[in-house]
Amino acid sequence: MSSSSGVLGEDIVSFGNQSELPPQRAVFGCENMETGDLYSQHADGIMGLGHGDLSIVDQLVDKGVISDSFSLCYGGMDVGGGAMVLGGIIPPSDMVFARSDPDRSPYYNIDLKEIHVAGKALPLSPKVFDGKHGTVLDSGTTYAYLPESAFAAFKDAIMKSVHSLKQIKGPDPNYNDICFSGSSSDSSQLSKTFPSVDMVFNNGQKLSMSPENYLFRHSKVRGAYCLGVFQNGKDPTTLLGGIVVRNTLVTYDREHEKIGFWKTDCSKIWERLHISTSPAPLPTISNTTNTTTDMAPRLAPREPPRYDIPGVIKIGLITFYMSLSVKYSDLKPHISELAKFISEELAVNVSQVRLMNFTSKGNDSLIRWGIFPPQSDDYIANASAMDIIARLNENRVHLPDSFGSYKLFKWKIEPPPERTWWQQHSVTIVSTSVVLIVLGLLASGLWFLWRRREQSLVTYKPVDSAVPEQELQPI
Template structure:
C-alpha cells in the first residue's frame, strides 16, 4: 500500500485479530531473549516501500474469542526463523518479506507493519483487487486450506457461513474479504517449521492498497489475528520480534520473529501496552549537536505518546517540538537552502553535501534522542534526511510537523541501519546501531548479530559500477549516467551437469527469483551450454509492471550478483558469475516517432480548441502521477466499530 508516512490500518469490521491496531493486549507474554526450554526466534528478510503513504492507528475494540484447536506443547528448543527484508523507504515507502501460504505453497510479498494486527493477501475470487507482485491466493489449489466458519464469534457472511473482515484506512483505502486458515511457511532459510494460522483472503480493496506493488500486509501488532500473537499462542516462538532496515541507498534488511541474543550495548526504552495500543517508547529529550532542545518532556507524551511504527516512512513531531528541532537544525547547517522536489510542499532541503552518505556527518549535525531512563540513541544524518529526487547531492528533512495532532510518530527513517527489538515479554523496545543490509548474513550463518560501527560503510554511491568483477574494487556501486535499466543479463556457471540440472529448471528459476528479490515471472533462462562437468547459463531479469528498473533496483540486483550473495542448495553445486550487462529500456512507438507525434498534436491543437483542452488536462494528469507527495500530518489509525 503506497504510503507517505505510514501503513497503519483503520479496522472497520472484524475480529480483534484483524486490524492494524491493538485489539487485545495479552495479560501475559511468553518470550523475550530465548533461554533453555524456550522457543527461539524466526528471522525473516525485509523489503522496502514508498514514502508517500499515510498511516492511521486503530483504536482497540472488544476482543473476539475464536475457538482454537489443541495447541502443540511448548517447544523444548529455541528456533530461529530468519527472513529477509526487501525494498527501501524512498523508492517504495515500505519494506516487505516473503511469506508462503498453502499446500503446495503460494508465495506473497507482504508489507511488514508493526502497526497492523491483520495479515491478508488478495484472493482468487477478488473482483476488485489491483495488479500486485504475485498471483492471487487460490484456496481451491491448497489441500490444507479451511475457511473460518461462523461457529466462532465473528462478523459472519450469512450466505456462505464464513467469517469476514473489513478494514478502512485514514487515506480512504480499504480491504475486505473472508477469513481462512492454512499452513504458513517462512521460507527455506527459516528454522521455524510451517504453522497453521488465520489470515484474510481479500475480495475487495481500494485506494493505496489497490495501487501498491506489494501483495498485502503482514500484521505484527498486538491482537488475536496478529501473526505474532498466533505464533506465540502456539508456543513456537518467544514473545518478541526484531526488525532491521537498510540504509539510505541500499535497502533490504532482516526480520526475526521470536527472541534472539541481544547485544550487550543495546539501548532500551520502556514500552507500555496499557498506555497505548501501539508500540510506544518513552521519548523525553532531543539533542542537536549535543545541545538539548528547550522542550518539556510532556510534549512527547500527548495523545498516543511516542509511537514507533515500522509501516510509517517518515517521522512526525508535535508542532512545538518540530519548530524547535527545525530551527536548531537550520542554525547548525551551513549549506545552501533550496526548494524541495515538489513545489506543492514546503520541504526543507539543502544542497552541496555530495553523494557519499558516509560523509554526511561533515555537513549535518548529530542528533540524539533520550529515553526515560536517560539512555540515548544517536542518529546519523541518514536517520533524519532523505535524498532530494531532482538535485544531486541535496537532502531534505524527513521529520515533519504532525499537523494539530499531539502524537509523536517515528517511522522507518529514524531506525535506518538500526536493529529494533520489540521485546513484548519485558515491555520494552531495544535499539542497536548496525549495518542492516549485512545483518542478514550474520544472523543466517552465525545466529548472532555483530557490530558494524558505521551504518554507511557499505552504502552505495554514484561513483562507479563497472561490469568488472575484480574483487579488489571498493563496494561502492552505481550505474553512471544510467537512471533506467530495461533488462539485466548475466552468465553464471554451475558445477553440475546439464542433464542433472534439467529436471530442476523450474526450481532453479524460482531460487534465482528469490535470491534476487524479484518475481518468478521476471526471470528468464535464455540459454544452457554443457561445459565438462558443469553448465553455463545465460539469465535475464526483466522489470515488472513497467518498462524499466530504477537505478536503485538495478544496483541492488547487480550487487547481489557481484558479491556472490546467491545462496543455492547443495544440489546445484557451486556457482560462479562470469559476466553481467544492462540494457536500456526499449523505446516505445511514441518515442521512435516523437517528432511526428508532436506535429500531429500541433495540427490537432490548431484545428480544435476542445482537443487542445483535452491534451492540456491529459498532460497535467501525467505530470501529477509522478509527483512526490507527503502527508501534512500523520495520525494514529482508528479502528472503527462494526457496521
C-alpha cells in the first residue's frame, strides 16, 4: 500500500515560456509525507488530472483557458519520454475510442466488453468488467488489476501461450509474481515469445496491445519478464494502470464523453506535438499513409491572453537578492552600470531596475533589487514576469568579470500596492483644478478688459472745471 498526505496551496501555475497557455492562479496539493511505492519511485508526487473542482484540468476549463479535453502519451518499457497536451487535438484517423461515462464514478471509465489473448476471447461474461466502478483507466496506478474470474482466465490463457518458457520466481520474495525466463532482453522482440492482447469495447472497436502493455522486466534475471496484471482482491472493479497504455497516446475527450487510444512511439511524439511560437499551417491527416508522421495538434480556439481578468494575478513588483564579492564602497560608483547589465539580462527597461537596499559585510555586498512595471503600467504582464523569474531561476543573468563572483537568490513577487482614494482620483482632481484655475484666470482677464473698455467711454472732467448752472441741483 502507498499513501500520500499534505496540504492545499494556491499559487501561479505556468507551463513554461513556450506554452500558449497564460499563467493562472490555481489551487493545488503540496505533499509533506509519502509511504510505499510513492516514496521509493523515481517520480516525485502525482498530478491530479481527474474530475473535480481541485483538478488542474477542471480549473483551466472553468476559466476558459482550454477546451474540456487533454491527452497523455506514456513512455515505453525501454524508452522514456512522453507528452501531455492540455486542450483538444486532431485525433489520428486510426485512433480507437471507448465511451466514458462521467456519471458512473469520479474516475475515467471505459466500457470494456471482452479481452482477447492470442486472438481468442476469454470465456467471460461482459458483466465481469462492469462491477462496482466498472473498468477504470487510472494513469496514477502502475499495473493492471482484474476481478478474480477475469484474472484467472487471463493468467491461464497467457501461460498456455508461453509453455515453451520457463516459469521462475519473481524479483521480490514478498510477492508471488508470475515470471518467465528464456525470452529476448530486447523488448521489441517480445512479440515473438508472448501473445498479443486485445481489449474490445462495447462499440466494437478494439485496442491491440503488445507484450510491453502487460509485462514488466524482471530486475534480477536477464531476459525474464513478469505479468503486470494482478487480481484485484475481492474488488469487482477492473483497474487499468499506466502499463496498459505504454507507448500509447490517450486522449481524454471529456467534452464528448469518450477516451481515445493510439499506439505510437511516445519518445518521439513531442516533436510532432510541439507548438512553435510562430503559428504555421497544420499538416493534414492522411487516411492512406502512416499517421505517425501526419498527426498534428489543434488547440482549442481562444482569445489572446488578458491579464486584467479575475483569477489572473497582477504582479506589481519582483524582488531578488544579489550577493557579490566586492566591497560596497568600490561597487557604489558602478550601481547604475550594474543596473543596466541586469536590465539587459532580464530583458526589461533599465528604468524598471531599482536598488531597494543593501548591506555590506567585509569584502562582500548584498543588494536587494526590485523590478518594477514599465512607467506607463501599473503592473508587470504575467508573461514578462514569468520570463524574468525563469531567467533568475535558471541563472541566465551574466555579469562582466569586473563585478567579481556573484549569486542570485530568494526572488519574490508582490502585488501592486493598494492605491489610496487620493491616488486613484488625483489625476482627475488635479485636471479639474487646472481647468478651474484656467477658467478663473480667463474670466478675470475678460472682466479686466471689460472694465478698461467701460472707462474709455466715460468723459473725463477736471476737478476745478466750472459746472454749468443748469446741471446744479438743489440739496
